[in-house]
Amino acid sequence: MAPPIVLALPKGRLLSEALPLLARVGIEPEAAFLDDDSRALRFSTNQPGIELIRVRAFDVATFVAHGAAQIGIVGSDVVAEFGYPELYAPVDLGIGHCRVSLAEPAGLAAEDDPAQWSHVRIATKYPNLTRRHFEDKGVGADIVKLNGAMELAPTLGLADRIVDLVSSGRTLKENGLVEVEVIAQVTARLVANRAAFKTRADVAPLVDAFRAAADPRQAAAA
Ligand SMILES: Nc1ncnc2c1ncn2[C@@H]1O[C@H](COP(=O)(O)OP(=O)(O)OP(=O)(O)O)[C@@H](O)[C@H]1O
Numbered sequence: 001m002a003p004p005i006v007l008a009l010p011k012g013r014l015l016s017e018a019l020p021l022l023a024r025v026g027i028e029p030e031a032a033f034l035d036d037d038s039r040a041l042r043f044s045t046n047q048p049g050i051e052l053i054r055v056r057a058f059d060v061a062t063f064v065a066h067g068a069a070q071i072g073i074v075g076s077d078v079v080a081e082f083g084y085p086e087l088y089a090p091v092d093l094g095i096g097h098c099r100v101s102l103a104e105p106a107g108l109a110a111e112d113d114p115a116q117w118s119h120v121r122i123a124t125k126y127p128n129l130t131r132r133h134f135e136d137k138g139v140g141a142d143i144v145k146l147n148g149a150m151e152l153a154p155t156l157g158l159a160d161r162i163v164d165l166v167s168s169g170r171t172l173k174e175n176g177l178v179e180v181e182v183i184a185q186v187t188a189r190l191v192a193n194r195a196a197f198k199t200r201a202d203v204a205p206l207v208d209a210f211r212a213a214a215d216p217r218q219a220a221a222a
């Protein structure tokens with residue numbers, strides 16, 4: 001018998017939006033999965049052929065790309081940042097809506113002309129995505145990699161500008177920054193390891209089940 005499919009879930013903000021999808025697919029995690037006091041990282045479900053792991057958002061992509069997990073749920077921001085060829089992202093799950101944007105202090109924006117930039121210094125947790133974006137424009141980018149709280153970088157002199165996720169825009173506003181350019185729209189994707197998708201008979205049907213659960217027209221018709 002084939003080992004269970006390992007489904008990697010991000011433990012941050014996407015998890016609460018992913019749980020109703022899981023329920024629509026018919027996957028019920030064991031009780032410990034929802035217990036904040038549990039230190040376990042690997043969980044059984046009501047389906048003997050499916051196990052869950054709970055990892056950091058960026059690590060979902062890494063576990064799936066390397067085949068340690070066969071499928072996962074991860075933001076398209078993370079998929080774009082890594083660009084793993086082994087990661088197949090066939091389903092837009094329609095959750096985790098936000099955007100990757102370039103932002104700068106309001107005072108700088110008032111007199112700034114992005115068309116004139118030849119070199120910029122950017123704080124971000126998306127170094128690859130940011131580098132590619134500026135390369136495409138022929139602008140040199142000096143990148144400072146951070147793991148969070150990018151919004152602090154301009155006022156403390158770490159970088160002039162940031163590339164970060166924006167949803168309501170509240171974090172930028174409360175830190176005196178304005179959005180200058182939207183680099184990419186973001187939603188969460190169901191990702192699969194390409195080799196597992198091709199070689200395991202149980203992976204494609206599960207991907208199809210997520211596709212049906214994510215599509216409101218199919219869900220309404222069911
Ligand atoms: N403000 C937001 N609105 C909507 N979706 C968001 C927002 N921030 C992040 N996301 C989505 O959720 C994913 C996980 O973000 P989250 O903030 O939970 O994790 P993280 O802080 O990047 O991860 P970790 O805490 O593990 O380092 C992101 O990759 C993105 O796709």
Ligand SMILES: O=P(O)(O)OC[C@H]1O[C@H](OP(=O)(O)OP(=O)(O)O)[C@H](O)[C@@H]1O
Pocket residue numbers: 013147148149150164165166167168169170171172
């Ligand atoms: O436009 P808003 O609605 O304010 O959302 C944007 C914020 O959400 C994310 O941070 P998160 O809260 O996940 O914390 P983080 O800094 O740890 O990533 C992102 O990095 C922004 O800081």
